[in-house]
Amino acid sequence: MSAPKEGVVLVGAKPTMNYVLATVIQFNQGAEKVIIKARGRAISKAVDTAEITRLRFLAGQVDVSEVRIGTEKVGEPGKERSVSTIEIVLTRKA
Amino acid sequence: MSAPKEGVVLVGAKPTMNYVLATVIQFNQGAEKVIIKARGRAISKAVDTAEITRLRFLAGQVDVSEVRIGTEKVGEPGKERSVSTIEIVLTRKA
Numbered sequence: 696m697s698a699p700k701e702g703v704v705l706v707g708a709k710p711t712m713n714y715v716l717a718t719v720i721q722f723n724q725g726a727e728k729v730i731i732k733a734r735g736r737a738i739s740k741a742v743d744t745a746e747i748t749r750l751r752f753l754a755g756q757v758d759v760s761e762v763r764i765g766t767e768k769v770g771e772p773g774k775e776r777s778v779s780t781i782e783i784v785l786t787r788k789a
Numbered sequence: 790m791s792a793p794k795e796g797v798v799l800v801g802a803k804p805t806m807n808y809v810l811a812t813v814i815q816f817n818q819g820a821e822k823v824i825i826k827a828r829g830r831a832i833s834k835a836v837d838t839a840e841i842t843r844l845r846f847l848a849g850q851v852d853v854s855e856v857r858i859g860t861e862k863v864g865e866p867g868k869e870r871s872v873s874t875i876e877i878v879l880t881r882k883a
Contacts, residue, residue, distance in 0.1 A: 735833065736830075736833050737833075738832055738833040738836050739829065739830050739831075739832040739833050739873065742832050742858050742873040742874075742875060743873045745858060746858065746859070746860045746871075746873045750860060750871075759858060762856035762857070762858055763856070764836050764839060764840065764853060764856055764877065765840070766840045766844060777840075777844075779833065779836040779837045779840045780836075781836060783858065
């Protein structure tokens with residue numbers, strides 16, 4: 696099995712460093728691109744994850760190639776509410 | 790005095806809707822572009838501010854033209870720490 700070229704890290708309630716390590720591991724396994732995703736209050740943690748990865752663990756090796764924000768509906772039908780989302784794309788430098 | 794073409798909204802500890810209204814007012818006063826900025830845990834609120842402005846209050850009138858993330862040093866010399874930042878650029882549609 697070859698490692699996927701594109702990885703995804705879903706940021707949630709765990710400590711930031713868990714997601715940093717998940718991101719670093721995906722790059723070390725050969726990913727060219729890792730998308731760090733979060734919703735709601737985890738959005739700040741997703742930015743921390745990207746910045747710590749980029750500046751400390753993989754300094755000089757990866758760049759933020761894109762940041763997308765959006766809105767999703769969550770919750771049961773009839774009780775839906777909107778939640779903001781973020782996707783930060785880290786790409787290995789050429 | 791003419792209204793500035795480019796506005797800035799600094800998102801902090803107040804309720805999200807304060808920042809949404811600040812953003813809407815700047816567009817209504819003639820801004821072509823409003824940059825929504827935040828640091829640390831206010832980053833999630835900055836994304837909410839941009840999304841609520843774009844989808845609810847100025848639906849069809851503004852777009853997210855750019856999202857930048859970064860890191861700043863804060864605190865006194867010798868006790869500095871890093872904090873993540875975000876800048877979301879909303880631009881009036883042509």
